[in-house]
Amino acid sequence: EDQVTQSPEALRLQEGESSSLNCSYTVSGLRGLFWYRQDPGKGPEFLFTLYSAGEEKEKERLKATLTKKESFLHITAPKPEDSATYLCAVGVFGNEKLTFGTGTRLTIIP
Amino acid sequence: GAGVSQSPSNKVTEKGKDVELRCDPISGHTALYWYRQSLGQGLEFLIYFQGNSAPDKSGLPSDRFSAERTGGSVSTLTIQRTQQEDSAVYLCASSLDRWMGANQPQHFGDGTRLSIL
Numbered sequence: 266e267d268q269v270t271q272s273p274e275a276l277r278l279q280e281g282e283s284s285s286l287n288c289s290y291t292v293s294g295l296r297g298l299f300w301y302r303q304d305p306g307k308g309p310e311f312l313f314t315l316y317s318a319g320e321e322k323e324k325e326r327l328k329a330t331l332t333k334k335e336s337f338l339h340i341t342a343p344k345p346e347d348s349a350t351y352l353c354a355v356g357v358f359g360n361e362k363l364t365f366g367t368g369t370r371l372t373i374i375p
Numbered sequence: 376g377a378g379v380s381q382s383p384s385n386k387v388t389e390k391g392k393d394v395e396l397r398c399d400p401i402s403g404h405t406a407l408y409w410y411r412q413s414l415g416q417g418l419e420f421l422i423y424f425q426g427n428s429a430p431d432k433s434g435l436p437s438d439r440f441s442a443e444r445t446g447g448s449v450s451t452l453t454i455q456r457t458q459q460e461d462s463a464v465y466l467c468a469s470s471l472d473r474w475m476g477a478n479q480p481q482h483f484g485d486g487t488r489l490s491i492l
Contacts, residue, residue: 269417299480299481301483306485307485308379308466308468308483308484308485308486309418309466309483310483311480311481311482311483314480352417352418354418360431361406361408361423361425361430361431362408362420362423362431362433362434363408363410363418363420363481364417364420365410365417365418365419366417367415367416367417368417
């Protein structure tokens with residue numbers, strides 16, 4: 266069974282304090298790993314797709330990386346507006362659905 | 376519209392009643408998905424549509440749950456004889472094509488928050 270585990274569950278950072286969020290996965294045939302951002306009361310907002318080990322994607326203060334067992338979402342010099350829950354999801358070959366982790370709730374303190 | 380639209384945004388109903396949740400996908404998106412998000416849990420896949428067909432219904436939790444899609448666009452998720460454990464946020468997503476081939480990400484609506492009293 267495909268599994269996705271995110272850590273930590275919650276993270277509080279001072280504004281400007283860089284850190285990383287972890288997504289560990291166990292799947293039978295990874296087709297893609299997806300990162301989403303979710304604000305309270307809203308649906309997930311797509312950030313990145315990663316397909317193969319060694320791949321990296323960047324967007325503003327966020328950079329996502331992928332290995333054969335895990336993905337990291339690095340946040341550099343975060344701002345309060347980066348506060349949200351970050352979700353990781355995997356898709357596998359032969360299957361249309363995404364399997365999600367439970368997310369990391371990130372709080373950036375001014 | 377510019378994004379996935381879901382209605383109603385909130386629904387409160389009594390146990391045992393039937394409910395219908397609606398999803399309007401992004402125009403031109405052929406794939407449509409329903410997920411459920413319960414407090415403290417990850418998003419749980421329910422069903423996938425390609426056009427009007429549902430090749431994967433594996434996530435529907437019981438035969439009280441059903442969904443249809445018409446005209447390759449709007450989808451309705453119906454829950455019959457609601458139970459308290461059905462309380463959750465029901466999210467709809469759409470994508471341009473079967474992502475296995477086109478690698479298109481799923482774009483989500485803001486969901487319907489369903490509360491069963």
